[in-house]
Every structure is written in structure tokens, then in C-alpha cells.
Amino acid sequence: MKGTAWTFGDEINTDLIAPSQYYGDSEEETAKHILEPIRPEFASAIEEGDIIVAGKHFGSGSSREIAPKAIKRAGIGGIVAESFSRTFYRNAFAIGLPVVASEAASENIVEGDQIEIELRRGIVRNLTQETEYSVSSLPDVLVSLLDQGGLVNYYQNNEGFTE
Amino acid sequence: MGNTVAEKILCRSSQNDSVSPGEHVICDVDVIMSHDLGTLAIIGVLEDMGVEEIHDPSMAVCPMDHIAPSHTVEDANNKNIIREFVEEQGIENFYDIGMGIAHEVLPEKGHVRPGELIVGSDSHTTSLGAFGAAATGMGTTDLAYAYATGKQWFKVPETIRFEIEGELPAGVSSKDLMLHIAGEFGTNVARYKAIEFAGSTLRGMELDDRFTLSNMSVELGAKFGFTPVDSTVTEYVDEKTETEYEVKRPDDDAEYVATHRIDATDIEPKVSAPHKVGNVADVADTQGIDLDQVFIGSCTHGKLKDLQIAAEVLKDRSVSKDTRLIVTPASREIYDQALEEGYIETINDAGGVVTNATCGACLGLGMGVLGDGDVCLAAQNRNFQGRMGSDAAEIFLSSPETAAASAITGKISDPREVRS
Numbered sequence: 001m002k003g004t005a006w007t008f009g010d011e012i013n014t015d016l017i018a019p020s021q022y023y024g025d026s027e028e029e030t031a032k033h034i035l036e037p038i039r040p041e042f043a044s045a046i047e048e049g050d051i052i053v054a055g056k057h058f059g060s061g062s063s064r065e066i067a068p069k070a071i072k073r074a075g076i077g078g079i080v081a082e083s084f085s086r087t088f089y090r091n092a093f094a095i096g097l098p099v100v101a102s103e104a105a106s107e108n109i110v111e112g113d114q115i116e117i118e119l120r121r122g123i124v125r126n127l128t129q130e131t132e133y134s135v136s137s138l139p140d141v142l143v144s145l146l147d148q149g150g151l152v153n154y155y156q157n158n159e160g161f162t163e
Numbered sequence: 164m165g166n167t168v169a170e171k172i173l174c175r176s177s178q179n180d181s182v183s184p185g186e187h188v189i190c191d192v193d194v195i196m197s198h199d200l201g202t203l204a205i206i207g208v209l210e211d212m213g214v215e216e217i218h219d220p221s222m223a224v225c226p227m228d229h230i231a232p233s234h235t236v237e238d239a240n241n242k243n244i245i246r247e248f249v250e251e252q253g254i255e256n257f258y259d260i261g262m263g264i265a266h267e268v269l270p271e272k273g274h275v276r277p278g279e280l281i282v283g284s285d286s287h288t289t290s291l292g293a294f295g296a297a298a299t300g301m302g303t304t305d306l307a308y309a310y311a312t313g314k315q316w317f318k319v320p321e322t323i324r325f326e327i328e329g330e331l332p333a334g335v336s337s338k339d340l341m342l343h344i345a346g347e348f349g350t351n352v353a354r355y356k357a358i359e360f361a362g363s364t365l366r367g368m369e370l371d372d373r374f375t376l377s378n379m380s381v382e383l384g385a386k387f388g389f390t391p392v393d394s395t396v397t398e399y400v401d402e403k404t405e406t407e408y409e410v411k412r413p414d415d416d417a418e419y420v421a422t423h424r425i426d427a428t429d430i431e432p433k434v435s436a437p438h439k440v441g442n443v444a445d446v447a448d449t450q451g452i453d454l455d456q457v458f459i460g461s462c463t464h465g466k467l468k469d470l471q472i473a474a475e476v477l478k479d480r481s482v483s484k485d486t487r488l489i490v491t492p493a494s495r496e497i498y499d500q501a502l503e504e505g506y507i508e509t510i511n512d513a514g515g516v517v518t519n520a521t522c523g524a525c526l527g528l529g530m531g532v533l534g535d536g537d538v539c540l541a542a543q544n545r546n547f548q549g550r551m552g553s554d555a556a557e558i559f560l561s562s563p564e565t566a567a568a569s570a571i572t573g574k575i576s577d578p579r580e581v582r583s
Contacts, residue, residue: 057354063286063302065304083355085354085355085384086386087302089355090302090305091302136185136187138187139189141189141316142316151304151305151308152212155214155312156212156213159311160312161189161312
């Protein structure tokens with residue numbers, strides 16, 4: 001997957017991602033307001049496949065599944081961060097949003113860089129700076145889970161993890 | 164290189180020869196817990212998935228603890244949906260209202276064994292690390308998938324170790340120790356990691372007190388929180404279950420990303436001030452703050468030991484007329500024992516309100532909701548803004564002993580002074 005980087009700082013919590021004033025709104029509606037408190041213009045400027053690059057503890061706060069769902073619905077293809085909150089990380093896989101943790105990538109990528117993520121091989125490539133960052137590779141089964149858009153679809157297609 | 168408890172359990176459950184931190188593995192789950200709010204959401208996801216029969220009803224444990232008894236028509240209807248679901252699915256380990264809080268009911272009813280992998284619809288599922296189980300909370304899509312297949316994926320966590328030495332002083336409990344850790348090391352110290360608590364302090368500690376450390380490990384960001392498995396644990400477990408298990412203990416040369424040493428002998432009674440668990444101060448520095456409500460309960464402090472200490476403090480004393488005390492046992496079994504020991508009578512005579520076993524006031528959905536401007540001292544696990552009701556209320560956290568002593572004075576008070 002390939003896209004343009006949008007950079008954010010540390011501790012981007014779920015209240016910033018899916019502000020509670022839109023709590024209960026549909027996924028589609030919430031997607032129009034992601035990260036609005038810190039970057040009001042962001043949601044409407046996203047192009048399909050763009051990549052969020054953030055610092056420490058992305059997705060901290062509540063375990064609401066709407067946070068990764070709204071990011072995905074807004075067109076974001078994946079997230080690279082130095083680290084993720086545990087709940088956000090799991091929920092991202094559950095709903096089919098690729099997320100990778102890499103301190104080096106998080107530090108070095110600048111806004112607008114063209115980023116390519118190869119989940120199976122565990123590589124984040126910065127096409128603009130012509131550098132590569134290695135991340136923990138995912139087993140095929142989790143890559144296909146992400147390919148299929150999350151656990152609900154994955155279950156319908158496979159009826160269980162296939163190894 | 165040796166392995167930590169988390170690595171050993173995830174290795175066993177994924178049927179691998181070895182696993183290392185950062186690796187993603189697919190595991191067979193041993194037990195799946197979902198409470199009333201979780202089960203209801205899971206029923207919806209299972210419908211989306213098209214699952215008619217869950218993988219193995221005997222793996223499922225469904226306690227109704229979060230809202231118990233129902234406080235609205237909507238909740239009453241929801242609970243009926245859950246009752247129908249467990250009946251249809253043949254889930255025998257269903258515990259209707261009054262049986263108690265999941266993390267207490269699971270060990271009591273023999274659903275927890277050392278070395279097993281347990282997932283639950285509640286962040287405090289980490290509590291079961293006190294029995295040597297790798298236990299953690301997850302979202303409802305993840306749990307629905309576990310119900311459907313009996314499996315889930317895990318990222319093998321790094322482990323940090325707290326080595327705690329010496330005897331805790333009088334008036335200071337494992338809760339004060341936990342708050343001390345949160346204050347000293349911050350609530351991100353164990354983010355995405357497993358914790359192993361070790362040291363001489365742990366060896367002398369009662370199971371109820373160790374439970375507090377595993378329970379609140381999640382407040383430090385942890386995925387699992389293990390306390391040592393010794394004969395106290397195995398004797399308890401063997402009394403409750405006949406299923407065989409294999410205890411997983413850390414190797415001497417296991418690799419930890421950090422080891423923190425703590426001297427237990429000079430820890431003071433602590434509070435967490437609003438609105439963060441990591442906002443820790445000595446009771447001495449917050450003494451005298453007026454309290455509208457005092458709560459002793461939740462999965463953290465509804466245990467027999469907690470009711471015992473509350474009753475000891477309240478014996479022949481009265482709750483201040485300026486405050487109200489609510490005490491909530493964590494399970495019916497504890498309620499029973501507390502009745503037998505006379506704790507319930509003592510608390511009631513002192514002017515406290517003793518409720519049925521439920522999560523209750525801790526999460527603000529009933530049994531002691533806070534109003535605007537209320538200041539509460541709670542022996543529970545979280546003091547986030549709005550958690551117990553009004554956003555305009557303030558919650559301090561403390562040990563049950565500090566809470567009971569403060570109920571008598573109506574102000575945050577040092578239990579050692581009130582009891583002397």
C-alpha cells in the first residue's frame with residue numbers, strides 16, 4: 001500500500017480521533033470529523049490511501065471501535081506510529097485498518113512524503129527520502145485479515161484463522 | 164535465554180516451540196468472559212458474521228455484573244436478550260444478577276487456572292493474573308470472533324518486572340503500593356507490556372491483596388499483570404476446579420525490558436486525586452478535604468479482606484452525618500461470608516449502605532451515582548472525570564482502610580490516626 005504522509009504528534013487519543021460530540025453518529029458522519037480538534041481541515045483533505053504518521057501512544061483513551069472505523073472510512077490506508085495504545089491496535093485489526101509501529105519511521109517521515117507499507121515483509125519504505133524502516137512482520141493470516149477488511153468479513157470468508 | 168510468564172503462556176497457547184516479544188501469534192483461548200454490556204454487543208457482531216452456533220459453549224462465562232439489577236426498561240429488555248442468547252447457545256456458565264463481578268466470580272466458580280489464556284470484555288480482566296493466568300480485555304468484535312472460533316491473535320508483549328521488598332507498614336496495603344507505583348512510574352510504564360510482580364512483599368501477601376496489583380495493572384497500561392503462583396494460589400484453585408493445569412513460572416534468565424525495585428517499608432497511605440490514577444499524593448497532603456460520598460467496592464475492593472478491614476475500622480463508630488458510605492461486595496459468596504463474620508452488620512450499624520454484589524457505583528450506572536459538585540473518596544480502580552456519574556464530580560482513590568476511616572470523619576483522613 002502506498003500513500004502520502006500526514007504527520008501528527010504524541011498521545012493522539014480517541015477523543016481527538018472521534019470527538020465525543022459526534023458520539024452515536026454514523027461511521028460516515030464521524031469520518032468527516034476525525035482529528036477535528038487539532039486539525040479541522042484534515043478530514044476533508046484526505047485522499048484515498050493517505051497514511052497517518054504519528055508519535056507515541058496513538059489511539060490512547062477509550063476502546064471505542066468507532067475511532068479506527070472512522071479513520072478507515074475517511075480514506076486513510078494505514079497508520080505508522082512510534083507506538084499504539086493496546087486497545088486501538090487490536091481494534092484496528094478487528095475492523096481491518098493496517099497499523100505498524102516503528103520509532104525510526106515515526107521520527108524521520110515528514111509531512112507529504114510518499115510512504116509504502118509492506119506488511120508481510122515488515123517494511124515501511126519512504127519513497128521520497130529513499131529510506132527503509134523495518135518493522136515486526138505480520139504472519140500471513142493477519143495480513144489476509146487486513147486485506148479482507150477485518151474480522152467480520154474474514155470470518156465470513158474463512159470461518160476461522162487459516163494457517 | 165529464558166522466558167517470562169507471558170512468553171510461556173502464549174507459546175503454549177499458540178503451539179509454538181518458542182515465541183519472542185513483538186511476534187504475532189494465533190492462540191487457542193481457554194476461557195472467554197463477557198459481562199452483560201459486552202455480551203449484548205457481541206450478540207450483534209455474531210449476527211453480522213452469520214454465526215449461529217458459537218465454537219464451544221463450555222469456554223464461555225457470562226456474568227451479569229455491570230448493571231445489576233436493571234435500572235431502566237431498556238436494560239431489562241437487553242438482559243432478556245442475553246438470557247435468551249445463553250439459553251439458545253447452551254452456555255451453562257451464566258451468572259445472573261447478584262452472583263457478582265466477573266473477575267471475582269470466575270475464580271470462585273472454578274473458571275480460572277494458572278497457565279491458561281483468558282480473554283474478557285472488560286479491561287480489568289487482567290485481575291486473573293493473580294492466579295497465574297494470562298488474562299486481558301478486548302473489544303467486542305475481537306470477542307465475537309473468539310466466541311465463533313475459539314481463537315484469537317496476540318502480539319507477544321515485552322515484560323517489565325517490579326521487585327518489591329520488605330513489609331508494608333501498618334495502615335498501608337497493596338492498594339497504596341499500586342498507587343505508589345502509578346505515581347512514581349506513571350500510568351504508561353507498562354503500556355502494551357506484561358508485568359511480573361515479585362519480591363518478598365508479595366510472598367507474604369494474601370491472595371485478595373495480590374489481586375489488587377493484577378487488577379490495576381491495566382491502569383499502568385499493561386496487557387497482563389502476573390503475581391507469583393505459590394501454594395496460596397494452587398490450593399485455592401484446586402479447591403475450585405478439577406481441570407488439570409500447568410503453572411508457568413518465569414525462568415531465572417528471562418529477559419525483562421525493565422526491572423524496577425521498590426522498598427515497601429516506607430510507603431505511606433496514598434490517594435489518587437481527580438481525574439487521573441497517576442495523580443498520586445500522600446493521604447497526609449490531602450487530609451481534610453470534605454467528602455460527600457465514600458465508596459468501598461468494585462472488582463478492586465469488594466473482596467472479603469476489604470469488607471473485613473472496613474468493618475474493623477467502623478466497629479463501634481459511625482459514618483459522619485456529612486457524608487454517605489456505600490459498600491458493595493464483589494460476589495454473593497463474599498456477601499455470605501461477610502454476613503457470617505458480622506461485617507455486614509457492623510457496616511450497617513455504623514450507618515453505611517451495603518448493596519448487592521455488582522460493579523455498582525464504580526462505573527456510574529447505578530448504586531451510588533455522583534451528582535454535580537460531589538466529592539467522593541472511592542476504594543476502586545479509576546477516578547476519570549464522569550466515571551461515577553456527573554462530569555462535575557471529583558473522585559479520589561484510596562485503600563479500603565483509608566476510605567472507611569474517612570467515612571467516619573467525613574474528610575480524607577489517615578487511617579492510622581482515626582484508628583489510634
